[in-house]
Amino acid sequence: MKSRQAPCGTLLTVGTMWDSPHGREQFHGLGSMYCRGAAAVILTYDVTSWQSLKELEERFLSLTDTANHDCIYAIVGNKADLTDPRAQLLPADPAQSPAEVPSACPTPPASPLSPPPGSPATQQQVGREEAAALYGRVLRYKGLDEGGSLPADRMCFETSARTGYNVDLLFETLFDLVLPSILRKRTEHRRSPTVDLEDCCEPPGRRRGGCC
Numbered sequence: 001m002k003s004r005q006a007p008c009g010t011l012l013t014v015g016t017m018w019d020s021p022h023g024r025e026q027f028h029g030l031g032s033m034y035c036r037g038a039a040a041v042i043l044t045y046d047v048t049s050w051q052s053l054k055e056l057e058e059r060f061l062s063l064t065d066t067a068n069h070d071c072i073y074a075i076v077g078n079k080a081d082l083t084d085p086r087a088q089l090l091p092a093d094p095a096q097s098p099a100e101v102p103s104a105c106p107t108p109p110a111s112p113l114s115p116p117p118g119s120p121a122t123q124q125q126v127g128r129e130e131a132a133a134l135y136g137r138v139l140r141y142k143g144l145d146e147g148g149s150l151p152a153d154r155m156c157f158e159t160s161a162r163t164g165y166n167v168d169l170l171f172e173t174l175f176d177l178v179l180p181s182i183l184r185k186r187t188e189h190r191r192s193p194t195v196d197l198e199d200c201c202e203p204p205g206r207r208r209g210g211c212c
């Protein structure tokens with residue numbers, strides 16, 4: 001058994017688990033464990049809920065204390081389809097170019113989504129400026145220099161899990177940003193010597209050396 005090291009990079013979503021108070025408590029204790037060694041943390045709020053942004057900062061930011069010192073942070077406002085017409089369009093199927101679309105079964109034109117049945121009419125409560133301000137506070141909380149960090153306009157996103165709006169952009173951006181550091185750490189890990197714990201933990205009679 002070789003000594004175990006935390007994975008080089010972990011991409012983690014810290015959500016607000018907003019409408020399930022039981023779930024919130026249940027998962028809260030686990031958060032810092034999942035943040036351990038994280039290379040990137042996605043802090044997610046609901047663009048229609050000011051309270052969700054507030055809770056994100058008050059309840060969830062401290063969970064990132066165990067993240068890597070060079071961890072990057074993205075602030076993500078989800079449910080943008082409820083507030084931004086651009087986020088309401090379902091993406092076209094990239095596998096089918098227009099010429100390949102069978103005429104007998106044309107792709108229906110993308111249409112704005114109606115809110116889910118039973119959901120109240122919503123309006124945007126959290127603007128991009130508030131998200132950018134939170135990003136600045138996250139950097140300060142982490143003791144990071146704002147000038148030397150990735151800028152807010154690059155690290156604040158509005159997404160829709162419902163339509164997929166900006167979801168690829170979010171993950172591709174983070175992947176591009178964390179990949180160099182993951183590769184660097186992997187190289188360092190390969191170069192650094194590992195401790196063979198089996199040697200240390202074998203019963204006394206089977207010990208080969210003076211370890212432990």
Ligand SMILES: Nc1nc2c(ncn2[C@@H]2O[C@H](COP(=O)(O)OP(=O)(O)OP(=O)(O)O)[C@@H](O)[C@H]2O)c(=O)[nH]1
Pocket residue numbers: 015016017018019020046052078079080081082116159160161162163
């Ligand atoms: N319109 C819309 N609804 C969404 C979106 N993402 C999640 N929802 C809805 O929000 C509700 C809660 O979603 P969950 O996946 O349980 O996420 P959660 O972290 O518990 O989210 P909240 O409780 O809303 O903070 C469900 O009814 C989802 O369908 C989105 O991007 N757009």
